[in-house]
Amino acid sequence: MSILLKSFTAAALMVCFSLPLAAQERPKSMTISTASPGGVYAIYGEGVAQLVTDKVGVATSTRQTQGPAQNLVLLKAGQVELGMTTSGPAYEAMHGMLELAPGVEYKDLRVLFAMYPTPFQMVALASNGIASLEQLEGMRVGAGPRAGTGGTFWTRWLKSLDINSRLQYGGIGDQASQLADGRLDAIVTAGGIPHPALSELENTQAVTFFGMSEKALKGILKANPYAVNFTIPKGTYKTPTGDIDTLAMWNFIVADASMSDDVAYEITKAVLENNxxxxxxxxxxxxxxxxxxxxxxxxPLHPGAARYYKEIGIAIPEAIAP
Incomplete structure (x- = not known):
């Protein structure tokens, strides 16, 4: 009996080690963390989940969260396999500066691909007469989810500009409704353009979209090296009569370094080749x-994603090479 058992064990081990790495590590399912309903993250994440399910063959679902900061915490904890983040929260997570996880450095964070830039956007009802950040002094201002990109950075930036607004936090869809019925005076947020909740608001209310002054832009950029100048082009929304000057952060789909190279390669290829x-x-x-x-x-770029970029001739900057 012991000889048979030993033979069976040896055979089983041979089968196991003969399997390709992808067969051993390919997950049965995956989850991608997004953000609150009503924003671009929630919609974009559904698109990624469907593509990965169809093209990679791994059933993938979305998980609604408070945004990038929480997504990074969930990813590090192994509660999700993919996350969506902006450059600011990613920088802070890597350096142990994230408010949700102070002192915890996320060194195993890896990028698969770039999504789009997230502009910081400001809107008020036209009847409120607000057309600049400075006019938000003392006003009731919705800033999106507290742990989201908007909630995190607008809280800091308004303070750095000595603008004392009465900030309120919550889902951007809900806050758009609160602005429409007079419970908020303005909304400052961060999200892809056109932002679904703001477009819907514009369809039912007379609104004013406004930008940042040159002084505000320079001050914020100096203290936040992961932010970049951005212009919301005329035509993005129906109301503005010209371009809007603001700031933005780039968004990325990220994974943990523990994801297999093959799976990371297949996800990157599937999304980028089905634009x-x-x-x-x-x-x-x-x-x-x-x-x-x-x-x-x-x-840092995930090695599996790097393989795809190399295949198609994209030069990887040394700063992010795996």
Whole structure:
């Protein structure tokens, strides 16, 4: 009996070690963490989940969260396999500066591909007469989820500009409704353009979209190296009569370094080679192009994703090389 058992064990081990790495490590299912309902993350994430399910063959679902910061915490804890983040929270997570996980450095964070830039956007009802950040002094201002990109950075930035607003936090869809019925005076948020909740608001209310002054732009950029100048083009929304000057942060789909190279490669390839499907999900995906991986300046690239970029001739900057 012992000889038979030993023979069976040896055979089982031979089968196990003869399997390809992808067969051993391919998950049965995956989850991608997004953000609150009503924002671009929730819509874009559904598009990614469907593509990965269809093209990679791994059933993938979305998980609604408070946004990038929580997504990074969930990813590090192994509660999700994919996450969506902006450059600011990613920088802070890597350096142990994230408010949700102070002192915890996420060194195993890896990028698969660039999504799109997230502009910081400001809107008020036209009847409120608000057309600048400075006029938000003392006003009731919705800033999106507290742990989201908007909630996190607008809280800091308004304080740094000595603008004392009465900030309120919550889902951007709900806050758009609160602005419409007079419970808020303005909304400051961060999200892809056109933002679904703001477009819907504009369809039912007379609104004013406004930008940042040159002084505000320079002050914020100096203290936040992961932010970049951005222009919301005329025509993005119906109301503005010209371009809007603001700031933005780039968004990325990220994974943990523990994800197998093959799975990371297949996800990256599936999304980037089916851009038409992503654009049909949300127009912000027009920026989800392989060449935009260079918009990442500090998060290491996953080796599996790097293999795909090498195959198609995209040069990887040394700063993010795996």
């Amino acid at each position: 038409d499907r992503m654009v049909a999900t949300h127009s912000s995906a027009k920026q989800s192009l392989a060449e935009n991986i260079v918009k990442d300046t500090f998060i």
